[in-house]
Amino acid sequence: MSNPYGEALGSSLIDRSIRERIVLVGVTFPGSDDADTDASLDELAALIDTAGADEVGRIVQRRDFPDHTWFIGKGKVDELKELCLAVDADTVVFDNELAPAQQYNLEKLLGRTAIDRTAVILDIFGQNAYTLEGKAQVELALLRYRLPRLRRGATARMSQQRGGLASRFGGGETKLEVDRRRIMRRIAKLESELKELARTRDLQRKQRDRSGLATVTIVGYTNAGKSSLLNALTDAGVLSENRLFATLDPTTRRLSLPGGEPVLLTDTVGFVRRLPHGLVEAFKSTLEVATDADYLIHVVDASVADPQGQIDAVREVLTEINADRVPELLVFNKADLAPLEAKQLVADHPGSVAVSAVTGDGLDDLLRVLPDRLRSLTAVVELLVPYDRGDVLAAIHREGEVVSTTDEAAGLRVRARLSGPSAGRLKDFDVARAQGSGDE
Structure with missing residues (x-):
């Protein structure tokens, strides 16, 4: 089965020859002030720039809670539409996360794509993923984001025809159920692949743990x-x-x-x-x-x-x-x-x-x-190492910090800071353990 979004993941989403024109929308809710909203919008502008687009305007509104239909008020949506026409904006980006229905309603009224901060971050991650695991992780997040946003209708066709930043986050596909099944199968496959990669990473981590570093x-x-x-x-x-x-x-x-x-x-x-x-x-x-x-x-x-x-x-x-x-x-x-x-x-x-x-x-x-x-995380242990066990002494120096050494008849008494795994591997030479077993 072909991946409907694999091609896009392998290349930049943005046409670098034509930078999209973006209007930003921020909302100040109780618990924050206008300065917080402006700072967040400035960061969103930096994200937009990283994605390969330009801010050409912004609108801010104070609200006690999001509007169920538009996220912002209907009057502010009309004002937003006028601004988009005035600055010839391609896309509207909300600093807050939009529900699929809100996104659909906004696109229908504004006549242009509306996305949110999450979509922008996903877009940037999609551009910067190079390894097999990185690409799989980003694609999984993208598909999970897109799945509830699949819709029929003109908005879907408009979103597919429009290139650039929002091309992956538009309304949906015409063959809705087919695409939904394809995406769900692809999600299951990616989850399986990432579990296998996670097992490999876990083995590598255990090997590093055995190194004692x-x-x-x-x-x-x-x-x-x-x-x-x-x-x-x-x-x-x-x-x-x-x-x-x-x-x-x-x-x-x-x-x-x-x-x-x-x-x-x-x-x-x-x-x-x-x-x-x-x-x-x-x-x-x-x-x-x-x-x-x-x-x-x-x-x-x-x-x-x-x-x-x-x-x-x-x-x-x-x-x-x-x-x-x-x-x-x-x-x-x-x-x-x-x-x-x-x-x-x-x-x-x-x-x-x-x-x-x-x-x-x-x-x-x-x-x-x-x-x-x-050092504050490691324990100081006392080891008695036979003189013919140079390999053990080398391991102590390699995996920990030697505090002191004393020559004794039975071997070299070493006080060293060791991590838990290292101390466990050298337990046969631990003086305290030996005394404890002897007392028994």
């Missing part, structure tokens, strides 16, 4: 500089661009800390406010690198207007994937662009560090603090 995962808001930091610390050569969601696929590199102990450092996909739940679900196996990490490096862009808002957004996603229990080290990046702001942020968040992944400033502080944090 601590795992550190870099998380943070999109475009905070996570890939730049990984490159600065490990010469990883990961794509690093000043654009949103430049990295979708995790990259792991070995990092030797100043004390000599090695750790595995992994870069991850960036987060964003109101990251679509479907994407979080689809990327769950990829995001498990954060859930299973020993420590998180939470990178924050010190130069943005609302760093605390970005911190909160990242922690919200971490909570959703059950990674909020993993201890984190806050790292305020881009200190070269905002030195005063970075200094204040460090003061407001005791234990954090300020760095510039571009200039290298502050990296020494990071590499001094991180080992101390990791």
